[in-house]
Amino acid sequence: MQCGVLCCEPGRRSRGCRILPAVCHTPYSRCPLPWRQCRPPIRKERLIRSAAIVMGTAAALGLLAALLLLTTGTWGSSIHSHQPPINDRPVIGVLAQETHFKNLRSLGRSYIAASYVKTLESAGARVIPIKINLPDEEYVKIFKTINGFLLPGGGVDLQNSEYARVAKIFYDLALTANDKGDYFPIWGTCLGFEQMTVLTSGELLLTLTKTEDISLPLNFTKNVLESRLFGNIPDRLYTALSSMSITANFHSWSLSLQNFTANEKLRKFYHILSTNSDGILDFISTFEAYDYPFYGVQWHPEKNPFEWKKTSDISHTAEGVQVAFYMADFFVSEARKSHHQFSDAAQVQYPLIYNYCPLYTGNISVFEQMYFF
Numbered sequence: 069m070q071c072g073v074l075c076c077e078p079g080r081r082s083r084g085c086r087i088l089p090a091v092c093h094t095p096y097s098r099c100p101l102p103w104r105q106c107r108p109p110i111r112k113e114r115l116i117r118s119a120a121i122v123m124g125t126a127a128a129l130g131l132l133a134a135l136l137l138l139t140t141g142t143w144g145s146s147i148h149s150h151q152p153p154i155n156d157r158p159v160i161g162v163l164a165q166e167t168h169f170k171n172l173r174s175l176g177r178s179y180i181a182a183s184y185v186k187t188l189e190s191a192g193a194r195v196i197p198i199k200i201n202l203p204d205e206e207y208v209k210i211f212k213t214i215n216g217f218l219l220p221g222g223g224v225d226l227q228n229s230e231y232a233r234v235a236k237i238f239y240d241l242a243l244t245a246n247d248k249g250d251y252f253p254i255w256g257t258c259l260g261f262e263q264m265t266v267l268t269s270g271e272l273l274l275t276l277t278k279t280e281d282i283s284l285p286l287n288f289t290k291n292v293l294e295s296r297l298f299g300n301i302p303d304r305l306y307t308a309l310s311s312m313s314i315t316a317n318f319h320s321w322s323l324s325l326q327n328f329t330a331n332e333k334l335r336k337f338y339h340i341l342s343t344n345s346d347g348i349l350d351f352i353s354t355f356e357a358y359d360y361p362f363y364g365v366q367w368h369p370e371k372n373p374f375e376w377k378k379t380s381d382i383s384h385t386a387e388g389v390q391v392a393f394y395m396a397d398f399f400v401s402e403a404r405k406s407h408h409q410f411s412d413a414a415q416v417q418y419p420l421i422y423n424y425c426p427l428y429t430g431n432i433s434v435f436e437q438m439y440f441f
């Protein structure tokens with residue numbers, strides 16, 4: 069089995085590093101591409117090299133042999149101590165969308181619900197709004213300055229909207245970047261999840277379900293604890309997610325398990341992590357891509373801590389709120405692995421969300437606060 073490569077799954081630390089058979093199709097050979105690379109034990113090599121330079125004698129060679137012997141014993145831990153470098157100043161781009169609520173159009177032609185921004189900020193990221201209606205080249209420039217891309221929920225057309233156009237630009241850029249080892253995560257929530265299915269399959273495969281304003285527990289799939297997204301989830305939150313109605317669903321369209329399974333492009337690209345049912349149809353509620361740091365949830369983690377619409381079924385339990393932060397922390401940790409630079413020049417050109425003022429919309433919409441552009 070030594071024909072393989074060393075694969076370190078993100079977020080799993082040393083536990084996630086294994087020598088993988090590159091050619092055989094075990095479940096582990098589906099490790100995301102960016103981590104599918106040999107990581108020589110650099111620290112050890114450096115140690116050996118400096119020792120050789122200083123001594124340069126037979127005695128040194130003896131020492132070297134002893135050193136080699138010594139390090140062979142700790143081979144595993146030496147490799148495992150090599151985590152990819154971390155960028156502790158992640159910036160995440162959150163995509164705006166056309167203001168599809170008629171009563172809010174006078175406030176701005178596009179918007180971002182503030183709950184997405186707050187959730188990312190509370191996990192240690194900064195946010196820039198990605199406005200719609202910019203020329204393609206602008207998005208390419210923005211891509212090089214951010215460390216992750218979030219497609220929020222909402223209500224625009226998945227094939228003919230600016231949201232869909234810009235989503236495709238970032239999705240394609242992220243595919244290429246990740247293929248080249250330039251780590252770049254994408255997260256889709258609700259409409260964003262649905263948009264990812266359209267981008268991956270090239271088709272609209274959704275179907276109507278009764279899932280508007282209902283909180284559900286997740287039906288986890290069998291190998292969910294082998295996933296990156298849930299591989300490190302605390303037992304308490306795993307139990308809460310599987311038994312308490314804490315995932316807020318606000319969608320009239322869903323990707324049925326049936327349509328997912330029938331579509332080869334989706335099936336090969338995404339690992340289903342959870343499903344749900346509206347009583348009639350099973351639909352996908354959480355997935356992650358096998359070979360890319362792409363994640364999608366049909367439900368709304370950001371609503372538990374930040375949306376309070378009185379008539380709604382959103383859970384504000386401690387567990388619901390902690391799940392929201394678990395998800396945000398996971399995604400921001402993914403963004404810390406990206407080394408795109410948010411330079412001073414970029415800051416001037418693409419101002420952080422701190423430069424904008426959210427409006428109170430709790431009395432006129434489903435969101436407590438919204439940014440308008």
Ligand SMILES: *[C@@H]1O[C@H](CO)[C@@H](O)[C@H](O)[C@H]1NC(C)=O
Pocket residue numbers: 272273274275276323324326327
């Ligand atoms: C499958 O997708 C088609 C669109 O291609 C849609 O019309 C149909 O309702 C979907 N069926 C199910 C069961 O999801």
Ligand SMILES: *[C@@H]1O[C@H](CO)[C@@H](O)[C@H](O)[C@H]1NC(C)=O
Pocket residue numbers: 284285286287343344345346347350
């Ligand atoms: C979990 O899946 C089962 C089987 O399809 C279904 O009957 C049940 O309603 C699902 N639970 C939830 C919370 O969606």
Ligand SMILES: *[C@@H]1O[C@H](CO)[C@@H](O)[C@H](O)[C@H]1NC(C)=O
Pocket residue numbers: 428431432
């Ligand atoms: C909603 O609240 C804002 C701010 O308090 C207020 O100016 C506005 O008139 C309210 N709108 C409605 C329809 O109640």
